[in-house]
Structure formats: C-alpha cells, structure tokens
Amino acid sequence: MMVEFDLSFVIVNWNTRDLLCQCIHAIHRNVVDQRYEIILVDNASSDGSVEAVRRQFPEVRCIVNRENRGFGAANNQAFAVMQGRYAVLINTDAELLEGAADRLHTFMETHPDAGMACGQLLNADGSRQNSFANFPTLLSLAVNESVLRMICPRRFPSKYQTYTQPIEVESCIGACMIVRKTAMDAAGVLDERYFFFMEETDWALSFKRAGWRSYFIPDARIYHYQGQSAGSGASSRIMFYRSRYQFIRKWHPRIYPIYHGIIGLRLLVGALLNLLATLFTAGMHKATRLRCIRYLKIVWWHVNGCP
Structure with a gap:
C-alpha cells in the first residue's frame, strides 16, 4: 500500500555537499506538522554528497544520476516517484525557517485555485530577495525592470514593497516553491529543454494557461544563499x-x-x-x-x- 505524504521535498544537487546537508537539517528541524518525505536527485556529484546524505540521513530517498541532467530533468525524476500531495522544490542553498513549510501548505490547502506558491527569500543578513518574477517581455527587456517596478508596482511587484497578505504573481522563484501534484498532472512537468534557469517561469506560464494560479506568501520565510548552487561565472x-x-x-x-x-x-x-x-x-x-x-x-x- 502506497503511503501518502503531505509534502515531498525535492532537492537537486550538484557538488554542494555541505549546503545540501544544511538544507536537510533545516527541513527536519522546522517541518513538524506535516507528514513528509525527502527525495534527493544527485546530478553526478564528485564531492561525496550522496555518501554524506546516506550516512547522516538514511531516510532520504536518493536518486543518483551518472551525468548532470540539469535542474528540470532531475526534478522530473523525483516527481515520477513522489508520494506527496504537494512537491516542495528547494535548492541546496536554501534553508527553511520555522513555520515556512506549514504556511505554504496551509495556503495551498485553503486555496484550491493555487497551482504553486513561494515564500519570502532572504539573504543571510535577513534582507529580502526577489522571490517572484514577471514573465519576460519586450517591455521588460527594453526598460530596466527596476524602473518598471517603481512606476508600475502593481503590474511589476518586487521585494521593495512590503506585503502582509498573499498576492497573486506571474511566476515563483524556484529556490523554494510548493507545487500541487494534481496541477502538475494537469499542466505537465518541467520542460527538460531548459538545463538551468527559467524552468519555473516556463512552468508557471504552462500552469496559468491550464487555469492554475501562482502566489507569493510573505510570512513563509526562507534563507537563500543566492548563487551558490549555480555559480556566477x-x-x-x-x-x-x-x-x-x-x-x-x-x-x-x-x-x-x-x-x-x-x-x-x-x-x-x-x-x-x-x-x-x-x-x-x-x-x-x-x-x-x-x-x-x-x-x-x-x-x-x-x-x-x-x-
């Protein structure tokens, strides 16, 4: 008999062993009210990531790839075997804070139109990062997005505005986001033609065209040590x-x-x-x-x- 979880945490890793273990520690420390599983998909790491996880967290389900398949394909491997009603995609350089998973889960449970949602990403010093994005257009390319956020804050919301209630957004930043499994089944999984970057934006547009909405939940807070899982070169x-x-x-x-x-x-x-x-x-x-x-x-x- 298949066991159903509330949440399936999906972590894609490539050579970020210490961040990976820190991420899993934070999940165990801060998720207390939901039944959950953790699925690690390792993209051919050479730094002992899988061995460290198997040693420290034997309950984590590990999928080990022989090559780096990219972010979208690796997540899709986990979606194919997940047993949760919601997938929580979380980067190795992200760390859940107390109550974050509970707030994301509660919102999804009470908003059946929500296909996906994200929380507030934070720098290590507690300052806010952009946690959501607009779909790319010629307007956002021709005009600096910072300018658009200043002159059209409703159309282009940003981290510079303070939100006390959830708002609908066009796309969630994929560092940490919760996705409804039934919405995924209806709209499809991640497009594997993207190796890294834009997968979640593409996915959000697919969800929107299938009738689902995306939301930002400001009181669900997550540290994000930005760039350490992707590099900056x-x-x-x-x-x-x-x-x-x-x-x-x-x-x-x-x-x-x-x-x-x-x-x-x-x-x-x-x-x-x-x-x-x-x-x-x-x-x-x-x-x-x-x-x-x-x-x-x-x-x-x-x-x-x-x-």
Whole structure:
C-alpha cells in the first residue's frame, strides 16, 4: 500500500555537499506538522554528497544520476516517484525557517485555485530577495525592470514593497516553491529543454494557461544563499541567456529575432564599457578585469550563434 505524504521535498544537487546537508537539517528541524518525505536527485556529484546524505540521513530517498541532467530533468525524476500531495522544490542553498513549510501548505490547502506558491527569500543578513518574477517581455527587456517596478508596482511587484497578505504573481522563484501534484498532472512537468534557469517561469506560464494560479506568501520565510548552487561565472550567465532565448522561442516566436538582437546589443555595450574600464585601470582592478572577461566570453558565445 502506497503511503501518502503531505509534502515531498525535492532537492537537486550538484557538488554542494555541505549546503545540501544544511538544507536537510533545516527541513527536519522546522517541518513538524506535516507528514513528509525527502527525495534527493544527485546530478553526478564528485564531492561525496550522496555518501554524506546516506550516512547522516538514511531516510532520504536518493536518486543518483551518472551525468548532470540539469535542474528540470532531475526534478522530473523525483516527481515520477513522489508520494506527496504537494512537491516542495528547494535548492541546496536554501534553508527553511520555522513555520515556512506549514504556511505554504496551509495556503495551498485553503486555496484550491493555487497551482504553486513561494515564500519570502532572504539573504543571510535577513534582507529580502526577489522571490517572484514577471514573465519576460519586450517591455521588460527594453526598460530596466527596476524602473518598471517603481512606476508600475502593481503590474511589476518586487521585494521593495512590503506585503502582509498573499498576492497573486506571474511566476515563483524556484529556490523554494510548493507545487500541487494534481496541477502538475494537469499542466505537465518541467520542460527538460531548459538545463538551468527559467524552468519555473516556463512552468508557471504552462500552469496559468491550464487555469492554475501562482502566489507569493510573505510570512513563509526562507534563507537563500543566492548563487551558490549555480555559480556566477561566464558559463552560468550563458546558461541564463540560453534559457531566456528558449522561453521566448517557445512562447513568443514572432518577437524572438527582436529579443535576440536587443540582448546581443546590450551585451556588446556592456563588454565595451568594461573593456574601457579595464584599460583605464591598466587591468589592476580585479573585479573589473574579471567582469570584462566574463562579458567577452558571453559576447563570443552570442556571436557564434548561441550554441
């Protein structure tokens, strides 16, 4: 007989052993009112992540891949075997705070129209991160999103606004989000063409078109040590742009050439400005030099057809 859980925590890991163990500790410490399981999908780590989890947390269900399959495909492996009514996708660099899982679960139980929801992501110092996002459009590309959030706060909500009640949003940030299994069954699982970045945005649009809504729950709080599960170098930024292009090609194919051209122009301008700054400082300013190198690598990738 299959045991049904309230929550199935799904963690995708790639070489973040210490963060992974910290994440699991926080789940055990702070989830007390729901029956839950934890499913780890490891994408061919070489740092002893799986061995550490099996030693410290033998109850965790481990799926071990022989290659890095990416975020979407790895999560889908867990969805295929999960026994919970809700999946909680949580990054290894995220840490649940007391009551977060209970508040997310309670909201989903009392709002049957909700396909997914997210809480408030926090930096280590307690300051707020962006926890939700709008779908990419030509407007958000042409005009800085910070400006849009200032002049159209209802259309473009952000971390700079204080919310005391849940609000509907277009997309949740995937560092920690709860997803209804029945909504997943209706709208489909994650699109595996995305390797990393934008999967949750694509998913939220699929949910919306299937009649489900996404919400932000401000009193569900989660630490997010941003960037430590994805990195911040040129390869990470290339993955980011590749995913954005995939999203636009999929949902807005007519505007893709314009979108692609604007991104390319912005990258070229950024590369030239950073090259000038590097020359002006004779390459002595390390952060500027590294940023210039990163821009040049991304521009080279772009010029070569975004492979």
